[in-house]
Amino acid sequence: MPLYNEASVIGSVVAAARETFPNVVCVDDGSSDGSAEAARRAGARVVRHPINLGQGAALQTGIDYALGDPNCHYLVTFDADGQHRVEDALAMVKRLDTESYDVVLGSRFLDGRTEMSALRRIVLRAAVRFERYSTGVALTDAHNGLRAFTRSAAERIRITQNRMAHASEIVGEIGKKGLRYTEQPVQVLYTDYSKSKGQSLWNSINILSELFLK
């Protein structure tokens, strides 16, 4: 769980996640608001970046940390702002367990549960088309933070995009490493809180430039 300045919600998000998943790792990306402490009190293991690096960097750090535990067989990435549902995460891990996939990715577009603005929908659709074209991985949702990996898949994926472009990079890695992937319909709860912190659509431009400029 990448964590950056979410002190007001992280406690309840971690607590809810721990009802299902006993091992919750929060990577505090240099928060300045006591997020790390709140996460720790709620029972997460907290890894702290000494400086702010970005969400992609936090994900990779969390993956590295989780892989340090030999008992870690499955790994879920989950947003810290409470927009994902633990039930969805559990269903995804179950699929890894019973079906022969390496990665299960959450998608907001497989059913009609997630409500979003028309503009957001259009931009996300365009991103999906772009990714399908550039990576050969056919998905319906480009930037969903809810993903489940098997241990071996997590070991093979390497995130070098520190900021928002990591989502596209992960999709690219899945294509490049030939991982078996599928999508799982998930609901994203756009609460007022997550909306106020959520990604501005301007970010899509930043993502594109980060992907292309070395």
Added chain:
Amino acid sequence: MEAQLLIKIVLIVAFVAFAVFLMLPTRSVRHVALRRIVLVIVLALAVLAVVFPNVLTTVAHLVGIGRGTDLLLYGLIVVFLGNALVMQRRSTYIEKQVTVLARRIALLEAPQAAGDVADGIASADIAPSETAPDADDRPGGAE
């Protein structure tokens, strides 16, 4: 009109070359070497332009520009943009290194993964006695 075409081509080729350069993966050694060669050439040209100012005007006429100063301005723009791109690339590289470093620190200071399932601040760090406890305190205290 015909003559100005030449400088336009030269400038556009330079800018397109920069754009291509931006997308190429870094091959450090060659880039450093190239940068130094370009720097030496630019310096040599600068000295020549100072010693023989008329040459500048002659060259300007050759590529279809009226005055030597204009040629100098164009050259400056090209060199400036090139420099900006090189710097941006350099900072990306440094950022990657900082990431590796920060991640290393974060993992070193993290609570030990094995065994003690996180039941809070205190108990997790007792076992690995030397490093873990104060490593865990430090970031908290600094906030």
